[in-house]
Amino acid sequence: MTAARPGRVLALSGGIGGAKLALGLSRVLPAEDLVVVANTGDDFRHLGLAISPDIDTLLYTLSGLADPVKGWGRRDETWSFMAALAGLGGETWFQLGDGDLALHVERTRRLAAGETLSEVVEAIRLRLGIGPKILPVTDDPVPTRIRTQDGWLDFQEYFVRLRCEPAVLGFAFSGAEVAQPQAEILPLLRDPGLRAVVICPSNPFISVDPILAVPGIRAAIAACAAPVVAVSPIIGGQAVKGPTAKMMRELDLPVGAAAVARHYDGLVDIFVSDQGDGAVALPPGMAGRQAKTLMTDLADRENLARVVLDAADAWSRSPHDPRGSPRGRSPRPTEHQ
């Protein structure tokens, strides 16, 4: 009963913060037991190239190629392309490192040859020697759009070009209503042997919600047999990186872990918040867990991964009445009760 529960773990991840926990999970789980579902709402075409920022951060992070300082892009990168492009009068607001370009050029070439995004990511994952699967949440375009007082903005226009400066009023995931979830995801969520679903400490609005917006994903998570664990991206009222806290203020939400937990009400069984935040008020039916959630080094990533898995396994072993859960899912299989 105290041995780790077998079974696969499905992690939902955006970019840098999510990839840190995905890396931790990849180091404490057998490779075949981790599947990372990646946000594709940030994907866009730039200079004719198909760019998938969150997938790329996951590929680089899980292969050890990531820039350890920036968290995105490749380590030991050079920037001759950007300098030359500037010399040609090209668009330079989106930084593309020389080595990073290879991934965009190769992906664009493969997509043009008829491969799906999933096939491209799978080929590159294997080539880079990454054990866990990385699944784009969908192979269909679901570009995130940001509503601001000045109107709707494309995601990268808001995120990179305007450096998240405009106040956000809302979000849209264009095309999500007709997108097909990547073919492996729903069967995984229906698998009675699934060990846990982990919502990584990514931005709820622009990293996790676009994943949940793809038809079938949210319902399958709510209905799945395994515990759903979310890790707060907010520590001490601040985002570790990115605009999460700023967005919460602009959306008139109290900036804190509690509001993130409420955002996941009905979907999450266990909410992991930072130990420095003390007790967090959680929605009824959601269990709390405190941990060191700031992942500075590799040990932090592994430790947080272990906390998440331990919390999930404890939840699975404990008696609980899922019918009372705000997730509202059907009764759990007998062996888990």
Place this chain on the structure above:
Amino acid sequence: MTAARPGRVLALSGGIGGAKLALGLSRVLPAEDLVVVANTGDDFRHLGLAISPDIDTLLYTLSGLADPVKGWGRRDETWSFMAALAGLGGETWFQLGDGDLALHVERTRRLAAGETLSEVVEAIRLRLGIGPKILPVTDDPVPTRIRTQDGWLDFQEYFVRLRCEPAVLGFAFSGAEVAQPQAEILPLLRDPGLRAVVICPSNPFISVDPILAVPGIRAAIAACAAPVVAVSPIIGGQAVKGPTAKMMRELDLPVGAAAVARHYDGLVDIFVSDQGDGAVALPPGMAGRQAKTLMTDLADRENLARVVLDAADAWSRSPHDPRGSPRGRSPRPTEHQ
């Protein structure tokens, strides 16, 4: 009578060797008096990118960005892209430097946005501060194909991937029969004030012939009022660079300047060969000039440019009967007789 004749000079150029003389011409002529017509038979799509090797060599050479050792690509280049692409299992047989990539990405983007190749080259030329115009011989695709004993090969497959190893049996310029010459070229050739047409020391078969294969170009050169000067790419029975001499052997031509001159019979008035080759047997009606044609440094390039212009101007001043010329063109305007 001894002052340099005014008027424009139109130079036909392939890559490295041609670009050297084009650079020399650009340094001894006012910028507005030089127009370089570039071979586009080498152009191809690679990794989804539109690549124009000869145009790029001209752009880099005339802007001072060229790698002075290799003669192609950019100086101070880095190679992170190729290394990363190899790591992804991509195609690495065609070398693309990091800075060089900017030109291919920017060109591909502009072409996809609806610009013609001429418009792209013009925009980049201006951006790089290059004075002389660089005109692709055509905006239509005219890909060179190489006939070998193993069948037809795409140009870059033969030239780069197979390192020119297969013996050549012939050449084809696909699509040339329906290509339109770039709009500025024929009016320039018809201009009675044209000072000279210069066939740069480029490979006759795969750099100059593709230019001449575009409908109207060869006839307009043969009919033009100005002298046509060709510079031998063969010195001492060897090509300075590239497969010219090897091709001549494979085509059962005697490897030497004389065979190059015969190749241009009917088109060229003055043939400039290397001073080390001594007297070269020339077709009837073709005048010879000897010079130092090996262009090692900038002074060599400028000196050869001066020799070419001087030979052209002397020809224009001298009495000659063009009706007896193997160029077979119509009588020259009176003021030139």
